Each structure stands twice: as structure tokens, then as C-alpha cells.
Amino acid sequence: MQKVTPFLLFEGKAEEAIRFYTSTFKDSEVKTILYQENGMVLHATFTIKGQTVMAIDSIIEHGFTFTPALSLFIECDSGEELEELHHKLADNGKVLMPIADTPISEKFSWVEDRYGVSWQLNMMKK
Incomplete structure (x- = not known):
């Protein structure tokens, strides 16, 4: 569980x-x-x-929403998957970090979707 x-x-x-x-x-x-x-x-x-x-x-209106300080981290199986997710999630949202390599990732990006939820997309180096 x-x-x-x-x-x-x-x-x-x-x-x-x-x-x-x-x-x-x-x-x-x-x-x-x-x-x-x-x-x-x-x-x-x-x-x-x-x-x-x-x-x-929410059943009430409140003065807060999502923040990139907490994000959902997704391990992608391929560069193609990462790029596809990046484009779909960024559509009507915003790119916080464009697709790039990092010291530990072959490809990485960070996007906020149209609902305000933050996603880190990662493909580890092999």
C-alpha cells in the first residue's frame, strides 16, 4: 500500500x-x-x-493555489516521452526550465501546467 x-x-x-x-x-x-x-x-x-x-x-474560495515549491517529479523512459510531456503540460501553462541536460540528467525540464501544478520531467543519464 x-x-x-x-x-x-x-x-x-x-x-x-x-x-x-x-x-x-x-x-x-x-x-x-x-x-x-x-x-x-x-x-x-x-x-x-x-x-x-x-x-x-474546494467548496470554498480561498486565497491560495499551487506553487512550484512543490512539484510532481516524473521519470521519463525516453527523450521522446519527455519532450511530448513537456509540450503537452506547457500548453497554456509556462516553462519554468526549458529542456536541457544537467549534470545528472540526459534531459530535464520543469513546467507549470494550465492548472498551476508544477511538473519536473527527468530522463536520467545512462
Whole structure:
């Protein structure tokens, strides 16, 4: 059983984001979505590359959102996968670090998607 699970809090965009993520990442799927009476997501679970992630829509407006100080780190199997994910996640988002090599990575990039979630995409050196 997974002991630590990322939990994403959205303001009315949880289902849209979940559908985007599960269509963007291979080997990903929606596990459960429970709805509030108003149609927003009460609780949802989905997987990205086998990692369970939880998400909800906030029932209240709040003065905070996601920050790049906490990101989801994805190990990519190929340079092509990294580039594809980079372009899909950066679409209507922003590039925090463009695709480049690093001392430990053959390719690396850091993007913030259209929902404000930060992603580090990595392909280790062989």
C-alpha cells in the first residue's frame, strides 16, 4: 500500500485536470470520482505511471493555489516521452526550465501546467 499520496486541491477544475492528466500520461487512469451535489468533485483518485494521486474541488474560495515549491517529479523512459510531456503540460501553462541536460540528467525540464501544478520531467543519464 502506498503510504504517501499527492493530493491536489482545485477550484472547480478537478475533473477537467484529471481527464487532462490521464490522457497526457501513458499508463494512467481514473480510479474513482465522487461528486458534490453541485457537480464539483468531492473526492477523486487517479493514477499517473502507477502512482496514485487524489484530487478535490474546494467548496470554498480561498486565497491560495499551487506553487512550484512543490512539484510532481516524473521519470521519463525516453527523450521522446519527455519532450511530448513537456509540450503537452506547457500548453497554456509556462516553462519554468526549458529542456536541457544537467549534470545528472540526459534531459530535464520543469513546467507549470494550465492548472498551476508544477511538473519536473527527468530522463536520467545512462
